[in-house]
Amino acid sequence: MKIKSFLEKTPGGMMLIPMLIGAIIHTFWPDILAYFGPFTNALGTGSTVIIAVWFVGIGASIKLKATPKVLKKSGVLLATKMFAAYIACMIVQRLIPQGMITEGLFIGFSALAVVAAMDMTNAGLYTALTKQYGTTEEAGASLLLMIESGPLFTMVILGTTGLASFPIQNFIGLVLPFLLGFILGNLDEDFRVFLTKLNEPMIIFLGFSLGSTINLHSIYEAGIAGIILAFSVIIFTGFFLILSDIFLAKGNGTAGIAASSIAGAAAATPMLIAQLYPELKEQAKYATVLVSTCVVITAFIVPILTSYYAKWAKTHIRR
Template identity: 55%
Template sequence: MNILKSVRKIPGGIMLVPLLLGALVHTFTPGAGPYFGGFTNGLISGTVPILAVWFFCMGASINIKASGTVLRKSGTIVVTKVLVAWVVGIVAMQFLPHDGISSGLFAGYSVLALVAAMDMTNGGLYASIMTQYGTKEEAGAFVLTSLESGPLVTMLILGSTGAAVFEPQLFIGAVLPFVIGFALGNLDSELREFFSRATETMIPFFGFALGNTIDLAVIGKTGLGGILLGLLVIVITGIPLILADKYIGKGNGTAGLAASSTAGAAVANPMLIAEMKPEFLTAAQSATALVATSVVVTAILVPILTAYWYKWQQKKGNVSGVQQDTKASA
């Protein structure tokens, strides 16, 4: 059976197929992990440790001579994402009620919901996609996306300052495995080659674990409004990200499109903010469901759209020879 070959024919399949399988497991048998326990539970619920090892290997695979590219790409993604969410927040404040829209297709839409869905990139999803469709440096450009984590950026965009505690060690903890891997890989070229072999191999494991955090039924709970929010995130953040990647990041737009997702951690932000600012409580309840649906929609569509964009760039001759040789089969 040519399972791997068949999976590779699906745009973003190495990531997408395991993710969908994990989502199906979580949706129909949410207690499977605790029931089986042991290593099975580790595979089902091990998103963080799997990502930690994968980030370490990704760091080890990057040559220090190319670190400027990593920072430029990462900074471009973070700044563009935050600026776009900021503009969306400013515009939305002029038209949406504080508690959000109460009925109709856009029921639940609020400034909180829009900003929370748009201001955080799913760093793991981005890096996994770019492992297939970009360079190692582009895949490693998730480094600064940890700055978006937590409710801090969302609160700043909403005009709430000084109410969130964002401890410095959390930033350090987010990048430490990558930094250690990066250091070892550059101290010893053999270690770089050894660890870099695992970067693509671990993508299905991360995808499956990430899928096990997604309940497909949430789409039905929020209806078309939630699906539409996911599409809006891709369009509204994706276009500026593509342009920023091309003209600032010096890429071909693939990395920008790969970053046009909603981070899974963003689901928690509305309620976290409501705990600190009770005036957001009414909007937060609807925003949570909407953002969760956006996570599902963008996690499914962004890998597919990125794959097609990458192949289009190949046809236009905008992909380097190295990328052509190593990524075309993905």
């Protein structure tokens, strides 16, 4: 059976399919993991430990030695993604002062859901698209985009807009595992290769652990809202990313539209934020569903848009 191949071919499959399995178990047999004891139960409750180990692998995969062009391109895209997420957070804060929409077409919409959906790019998809439609330097820009992985930037945005407050030690604690991997990976190439192998396996277990907190009824309730959010993310972040790619990074916008997708790991952010700031726990349940829906939709739509845009840009925009 080609299980791994199937997961890789499915958009966000490494994260979303284990998450769906966990959600099915939690919906129909909510106590079964605990019934089989602490070791089995840890698979459904150990997201914090899993994400910490995963951060070590992410840090190890970032190479200190990179060409200035790659750093410039990746830095521009990273900063633009954060800027777009910050602006969106400010807008949502004004439109939804009560925190979250609890009924209607936009059920589950909150600043947490919007920021988590907008501040993390699917680096793998970005690399594949820019290799096909862009340049070598643009493909290499995924170098810094991987730093977006995890709740750090979401915490920064929510904190600076006044929607949540986090003790400084929580920010430091999020960075430490990443720094550990980064230092080890850059001191020893063999260690970098070794630790980088953690990335994919950890995503599978993280997905299952998150799914084990989701009830499938909430997915049904927030389905349309997730579709609306997905297209909002592509249009809103894509607009800023294309402009910054053209005017700041001196590209033709192809890398910008390719970066408007959402990483599968983004689905983990709301629940991780809720662990640090329990007041957002109810929002996190819906936000996880919304962001998961966005991951799938952007994984299908962004490649199509990038293909059409790249063909148009070749004849209308000079690098």
